Amino acid sequence: xxxxxxxxxxxxxxxxxxxxxxxxxxxxxxxxxxxxxxxxxxxxxxxxxxxxxxxxxxxxxxxxxxxxxxxxxxxxxxxxxxxxxxxxxxxxxxxxxxxxxxxxxxxxxxxxxxxxxxxxxxxxxxxxxxxxxxxxxxxxxxxxxxxxxxxxxxxxxxxxxxxxxxxxxxxxxxxxxxxxxxxxxxxxxxxxxxxxxxxxxxxxxxxxxxxxxxxxxxxxxxxxxxxxxxxxxxxxxxxxxxxxxxxxxxxxxxxxxxxxxxxxxxxxxxxxxxxxxxxxxxxxxxxxxxxxxxxxxxxxxxxxxxxxxxxxxxxxxxxxxxxxxxxxxxxxxxxxxxxxxxxxxxxxxxxxxxxxxxxxxxxxxxxxxx
Amino acid sequence: xxxxxxxxxxxxxxxxxxxxxxxxxxxxxxxxxxxxxxxxxxxxxxxxxxxxxxxxxxxxxxxxxxxxxxxxxxxxxxxxxxxxxxxxxxxxxxxxxxxxxxxxxxxxxxxxxxxxxxxxxxxxxxxxxxxxxxxxxxxxxxxxxxxxxxxxxxxxxxxxxxxxxxxxxxxxxxxxxxxxxxxxxxxxxxxxxxxxxxxxxxxxxxxxxxxxxxxxxxxxxxxxxxxxxxxxxxxxxxxxxxxxxxxxxxxxxxxxxxxxxxxxxxxxxxxxxxxxxxxxxxxxxxxxxxxxxxxxxxxxxxxxxxxxxxxxxxxxxxxxxxxxxxxxxxxxxxxxxxxxxxxxxxxxxxxxxxxxxxxxxxxxxxxxxx
Numbered sequence: 001x002x003x004x005x006x007x008x009x010x011x012x013x014x015x016x017x018x019x020x021x022x023x024x025x026x027x028x029x030x031x032x033x034x035x036x037x038x039x040x041x042x043x044x045x046x047x048x049x050x051x052x053x054x055x056x057x058x059x060x061x062x063x064x065x066x067x068x069x070x071x072x073x074x075x076x077x078x079x080x081x082x083x084x085x086x087x088x089x090x091x092x093x094x095x096x097x098x099x100x101x102x103x104x105x106x107x108x109x110x111x112x113x114x115x116x117x118x119x120x121x122x123x124x125x126x127x128x129x130x131x132x133x134x135x136x137x138x139x140x141x142x143x144x145x146x147x148x149x150x151x152x153x154x155x156x157x158x159x160x161x162x163x164x165x166x167x168x169x170x171x172x173x174x175x176x177x178x179x180x181x182x183x184x185x186x187x188x189x190x191x192x193x194x195x196x197x198x199x200x201x202x203x204x205x206x207x208x209x210x211x212x213x214x215x216x217x218x219x220x221x222x223x224x225x226x227x228x229x230x231x232x233x234x235x236x237x238x239x240x241x242x243x244x245x246x247x248x249x250x251x252x253x254x255x256x257x258x259x260x261x262x263x264x265x266x267x268x269x270x271x272x273x274x275x276x277x278x279x280x281x282x283x284x285x286x287x288x289x290x291x292x293x294x295x296x297x298x299x300x301x302x303x304x305x306x307x308x309x310x311x312x313x314x315x316x317x318x319x320x321x322x323x324x325x326x327x328x329x330x331x332x333x334x335x336x337x338x339x340x341x342x343x344x345x346x347x348x349x350x351x352x353x354x355x356x357x358x359x360x361x362x363x364x365x366x367x368x369x370x
Numbered sequence: 371x372x373x374x375x376x377x378x379x380x381x382x383x384x385x386x387x388x389x390x391x392x393x394x395x396x397x398x399x400x401x402x403x404x405x406x407x408x409x410x411x412x413x414x415x416x417x418x419x420x421x422x423x424x425x426x427x428x429x430x431x432x433x434x435x436x437x438x439x440x441x442x443x444x445x446x447x448x449x450x451x452x453x454x455x456x457x458x459x460x461x462x463x464x465x466x467x468x469x470x471x472x473x474x475x476x477x478x479x480x481x482x483x484x485x486x487x488x489x490x491x492x493x494x495x496x497x498x499x500x501x502x503x504x505x506x507x508x509x510x511x512x513x514x515x516x517x518x519x520x521x522x523x524x525x526x527x528x529x530x531x532x533x534x535x536x537x538x539x540x541x542x543x544x545x546x547x548x549x550x551x552x553x554x555x556x557x558x559x560x561x562x563x564x565x566x567x568x569x570x571x572x573x574x575x576x577x578x579x580x581x582x583x584x585x586x587x588x589x590x591x592x593x594x595x596x597x598x599x600x601x602x603x604x605x606x607x608x609x610x611x612x613x614x615x616x617x618x619x620x621x622x623x624x625x626x627x628x629x630x631x632x633x634x635x636x637x638x639x640x641x642x643x644x645x646x647x648x649x650x651x652x653x654x655x656x657x658x659x660x661x662x663x664x665x666x667x668x669x670x671x672x673x674x675x676x677x678x679x680x681x682x683x684x685x686x687x688x689x690x691x692x693x694x695x696x697x698x699x700x701x702x703x704x705x706x707x708x709x710x711x712x713x714x715x716x717x718x719x720x721x722x723x724x725x726x727x728x729x730x731x732x733x734x735x736x737x738x739x740x
Contacts, residue, residue, distance in 0.1 A: 019711075019715045048708070237650075338419070
């Protein structure tokens with residue numbers, strides 16, 4: 001099958017994935033995320049976490065990942081080296097934060113600009129066709145408009161992808177409204193800084209209005225739907241059907257560690273479950289996501305969101321070979337197959353019950369990496 | 371840690387777990403469940419499925435299971451043999467169905483009575499302290515009142531536990547209202563037949579009224595909360611907090627294969643997620659289930675629901691040793707532990723990210739069975 005595409009994962013947060021889920025987003029950032037990310041100034045710590053994170057997601061069949069790192073250039077370059085050595089396809093972002101950040105984990109606007117351009121040019125110089133720097137303003141509250149505008153400019157100058165967060169929780173949406181009274185809505189804050197492009201992926205988008213989704217469509221901006229994270233942090237439920245019906249590009253993300261699971265198989269399962277829950281309150285002809293649709297989001301959908309559908313996402317002629325060899329009959333594996341199972345049953349059993357034990361080989365751009 | 375207790379699992383449905391989840395309950399029964407369960411007349415087929423099902427759940431750390439089999443006595447006796455050989459603690463039920471069942475999968479009232487007593491006496495004669503027959507009317511619509519009353523009588527005569535389903539979907543609740551106009555509510559149908567006892571476990575209970583929950587409390591009836599099933603079949607969301615606050619006994623169930631996952635770790639995770647979703651619409655001091663509470667439901671809660679809290683559910687002095695040896699550092703396992711992880715972090719990582727690879731040894735009643 002085609003390799004899985006994780007459109008939103010914080011490699012730096014892998015260290016505490018599966019823990020610390022009792023707070024809502026804004027308190028969670030303050031109490032867990034910022035203090036832990038601050039540790040990535042320590043390169044040895046960073047290397048240990050990034051090694052384990054990249055190994056883990058590759059083992060789970062993620063051939064392409066769109067990573068958030070931290071604000072630290074050196075540690076983020078370390079992540080690039082690790083990804084390069086592992087042979088994974090990736091977008092890697094040095095995070096920008098010059099506002100409403102704790103004193104121990106913040107940049108000045110000037111530092112943030114300089115460090116980002118330094119990071120971008122270093123990665124581009126490597127000329128690795130699999131790895132691209134991605135412009136990464138953390139989310140609107142964490143960046144001054146001056147910085148955000150500069151980042152929009154930088155993305156254009158170097159023709160780079162952009163990633164950020166939007167409308168993950170109601171508290172956050174309210175806060176953005178207070179912070180940016182001159183903006184029509186949350187999406188407008190980014191749009192004013194030229195951060196909504198056909199190479200932009202915005203994580204979450206749980207509470208986007210129709211107007212904002214139309215802006216996403218007209219600018220070509222994609223959404224990374226992170227259902228596990230939205231449930232785990234009690235952020236809300238994103239209606240994937242609505243986004244698809246409005247013609248907005250949509251992929252799936254694990255959002256480690258807002259989401260507790262580093263496997264895109266979990267993202268597929270949880271996307272189906274969340275869509276099922278949403279369907280409970282809908283009219284009877286509302287169709288919740290099928291496993292086929294969720295699978296498509298985790299592969300082709302992700303490639304579209306990342307602007308990589310000419311290279312990966314399925315096995316169309318002309319694309320590069322990002323692939324998994326899946327065996328549902330592996331000894332001591334998690335799946336039992338019976339004589340009566342059809343091919344579609346076997347596929348479903350892998351999607352709902354399978355894990356890394358069933359992923360026997362992993363290929364990126366034609367090269368076997370696991 | 372204490373062994374996990376699955377308070378609701380259809381061993382016979384394991385054959386198609388992970389598949390066939392696009393229909394709602396009543397159509398799902400008609401199109402998938404009844405036709406597949408009918409195959410258990412074939413003992414060879416039954417043996418293959420039951421072998422795999424019991425091996426799978428034991429591997430996942432389920433030391434006690436409350437099984438639904440099918441209407442067939444011989445196949446259900448085969449399940450007993452397999453469970454006995456595996457060394458698992460279990461309640462095993464031959465299903466009763468003499469109404470609103472397809473022509474190819476139904477009993478006459480007389481057959482159902484005779485076969486059930488035959489099954490019960492055969493199992494009791496084995497005198498295996500780990501295995502008990504459980505009286506198993508499928509659900510109210512599938513049994514005539516005559517049969518249900520007989521089953522209530524039989525349970526009393528032999529001092530047996532009882533299991534069934536209640537209030538899983540709104541369609542089902544409406545149907546029960548039509549079928550039993552003489553009953554105050556769904557729970558009353560069972561109560562009239564003396565099927566609500568302090569040895570009864572009712573699966574689901576998504577739509578129970580306060581009055582019904584009070585009846586559960588006064589009769590000592592417990593609920594098996596099956597969150598994966600409720601999401602997968604789009605049945606609804608059971609508010610575990612409400613049930614606990616009303617003092618009703620509560621355990622967790624996989625409900626294979628309405629639920630797609632045979633592991634109680636999945637039941638723990640999904641119970642937390644469902645509780646999180648419910649909290650979205652609640653006042654701010656509503657507390658969604660913590661991982662600690664979900665863990666308790668999967669162990670001690672399950673033992674209370676099954677009337678086995680004198681034997682299992684935790685490590686209190688005087689109980690039997692039903693236990694798992696868990697190792698989160700196992701090579702090629704699914705969990706990464708970091709230096710900064712506290713003991714509680716490690717426990718959370720196992721609960722949210724762990725799987726059968728972390729379960730190194732399994733003990734039931736002091737004997738190592740895996």
